[in-house]
Amino acid sequence: MRTRAPFVPDDLHATVQHALAEDVGSGDVTARLVPAEQKSSARVIAREAAVICGQPWFDDVFARLDRTVEVRWEVQEGAHVEAEQLLCTLHGPARALLTGERTALNFLQTLSGTATAVRRYVDAVAGTNAKIVDTRKTLPGLRNAQKYAVVFGGGVNHRIGLYDGILIKENHIAAAGGIRQAIANAQALKAGVPLMTEAEDLEEARAALAADVDLLLVDDFPLEQLREAVKLVRAHRAGGGKTVLEYSGNTTLGNVRAIAETGVDRIAVGAITKHVHAVDISMRFSGG
Known part of the structure; x- marks a missing residue:
């Protein structure tokens, strides 16, 4: 990351x-x-x-x-x-x-x-602990340039491409037969890159935390569910875990502050490089 x-x-x-x-x-x-x-x-x-x-x-x-x-x-x-x-x-x-x-x-x-x-x-999340993170939704041919611009705007780069981080998404989970199997397959690769996974509900989030992945990305969680995920991650880190919590899904300038105030570590925003x-x-x- x-x-x-x-x-x-x-x-x-x-x-x-x-x-x-x-x-x-x-x-x-x-x-x-x-x-x-x-x-x-x-x-x-x-x-x-x-x-x-x-x-x-x-x-x-x-x-x-x-x-x-x-x-x-x-x-x-x-x-x-x-x-x-x-x-x-x-x-x-x-x-x-x-x-x-x-x-x-x-x-x-x-x-x-x-x-x-x-x-x-x-600026919209100033005063919270949340960092604004980019995605791979970049203009073709300008990915590295836009990733550079994200930093100068005060944001944080996610993985650059498919080669410098494993990000298990819903289709990977479905193809592998479940989140636990997908994570196990990723760990077996010993790829030497960060291991990240999406979770579509709290059950999948718990499975990711049990594996102590580097980053847990919760996708489109309602705010109350996101707050529960924050509690789970904080308890996990208090016990020695390393997982960072990231939110993604339909984030706008109008709702990003409320998302940040849940205590999430990072907020991925595709619009900053796509729109x-x-x-x-x-x-x-x-x-x-």
């Missing part, structure tokens, strides 16, 4: 390269309207309040187009900004600035949108 993105994802350069390839293709024919030797400057402005995220992707776009482009950031990664605030300035060959504008802004707008959504949920509202950010040229 990951808690922080310790560094920029390894696939950053490949992600940027792919994004540029789909946009530029055989060449930016419109940029040829500007002389190759012309230099320009530009300003990037936030048009709405947001948490800014995605600077490494933004920078890499222009570095790949022309190493002489200078990007000067006026805000730090993860900073909250207000509408009409200056984010950064750029200076360099006009063609490179024109070609990279949309791809760079796409990364910045999307990842800022993710970070902003996360921050809203984190992305890109932040309105624009680039304006200001001459040479």
Whole structure:
């Protein structure tokens, strides 16, 4: 169970390269309207309040187009900004600035949108012990980037993919013949990754606690049932167990506070990476 993105994802350069390839293709024919030797400057402005995220992707776009482009950031990664605030300035060959504008802004707008959504949920549960956790419901090709943005929004990363954690879900339980058998099969693998399981009722929760799984994920429990699960987990940990309790299912900004106040450790929210509202950010040229 990951808690922080310790560094920029390894696939950053490949992600940027792919994004540029789909946009530029055989060449930016419109940029040829500007002389190759012309230099320009530009300003990037936030048009709405947001948490800014995605600077490494933004920078890499222009570095790949022309190493002489200078990007000067006026805000730090993860900073909250207000509408009409200056984010950064750029200076360099006009063609490179024109070609990279949309791809760079796409990364910045999307990842800022993710970070902003996360921050809203984190703020909504402030003062409780609950942490906001992401899921695998990410935009195709941008998983690592969005997981990075979750951290800068104040959230916590769940497993990155299918390879770095076992998460037994209802279909695994059904296929294995029950939760106890599914957990036993997982333990027999000795995979060296966290063992996590969903539970759809308190009976399954007790079975998971009996196996002292790393994480118990209760799915769509009503609040009263969730409070009972919290009591079970706390008693389990008081007896030396290690299990962490996570809630998932139809969480919104309207109900996340009530869920957090049950005492649950973590709340998984698919919407923070799935329902992305890109932040309105624009680039304006200001001459040479």
